[in-house]
Amino acid sequence: MRIALFDYGAGNLHSLAKALEGAGAGVTITPEWDEALAADALVLPGVGAFGHAAAALPDDRSRLREALEGGLPCLGICLGMQLFFEDSDEAAGSGIGLVPGRVVRLEAEVVPHMGWNDVETGSDPLFDGIDALVAYYANSYVCRPDGEAAVIARSSYDGRSFAAGVRTANTWGVQFHPEKSSADGRRLIANFVRLAEEAR
């Protein structure tokens, strides 16, 4: 089981790589889409800015979108989840357009939304074995999907509810950072690795 961890060229990939390896996956960190899409599964990490990451997506977005629609297992974390959407308030540039909707600025008294927040999880197997999830967030933007079809988890901050997780085909996105969410976060990552293996 080889997982490609895509490298936009910014931020900490270390803990995420270790968490994936801890779940039994082989990890290749790569900035090349050819290599990333050839792996058994793909992880889009969550550090950096939307514009910068969007610029690192393949010019032909349909290539990536078709791979994900075709069942390539993928986990997008924070910014990585935001890239599944069409576009963002944060910067120009388009996302993958896999999930209908856009990314909007968080409206709250204190931004970034920084720290551990409760996540209401549904029955998606990504959350198997996790009760009462409290996960670590560090975001100033949130995803606003068109409709609830893809939403698998929600959190609320400063009185507003937002999508904490989405799923379509074998693609999962989470707005929080499982690789920074201690034991339950590592369990989520292990669940993803298991689901990706089952999907092969």
Add this chain to the structure above:
Amino acid sequence: MLRPRVIVCLDVKDGRVVKGTHFRNLRDVGDPVELAQRYEAEGADEIVYLDVSASKEDRGTLLDVVRRTAETLFVPLTVGGGVRSADDIGPLLRAGADKISVNSAAVRDPGLLSIGAERFGSQCIVASIDAAAENGGFRCYTHGGSTPTDLDAVAWARECVERGAGEVLLTSIDQDGARTGYRLDLTRAVSDSVSVPVIASGGAGSAEHLHDAFTEGHASAALVAGILHDGVTTVGALKRELSDRGIDVRPVGPSPRAAGADPAVTDTKERR
């Protein structure tokens, strides 16, 4: 619900964790990699490494310690000390830090905060401010609390946030190491003046002090160091007592959290 955070700070010097009083008289208290892991297991919400020698002695930061820590730590890690320019930020993040705190270098060149935030995102740029009470206000100090500046802590905190800092780590020099409580007037003045989370630091001696930082001080997080390193208490004990006092911290261990805490008591910043 966003949980008030309990953050454990490890002052690191030459790859070892040290602790002193008023930034002086440093004593060796252990290995940072081991301690960080232990504190995560005890329930720490985040870990901060402050390289206490870096600014003063012009040393580089502890990339190797950060790299080894990130391999076994699965809560956020902030690293400060020794960041002299925006070029120092990237390697620390690559090594495994999630956030970088900047103090003296930002005072010398405030543009560092803007460049860092633009390049890496505000969420990983922490403005670290050391302040002491003077003439009815709070004066900022740099270089581990040894060099006074002309900056007022509240005004400087605001400027840091305008320039892109996503969090403020606010240390009271007067209270640091004293264990008699955080400087609540300073904490509250800064928390109420900025739109980003503020971490209260300097003076933690008991769970009551953390409680007061969250309620009276309006802090989003509270930094703890000496009382943990000396074995006076544990993160778990602090969190259980905070929970009993109505502060909805992230629960420790696998047991489900207690329901029905009095929401009126949890007057933390994000709920105002």
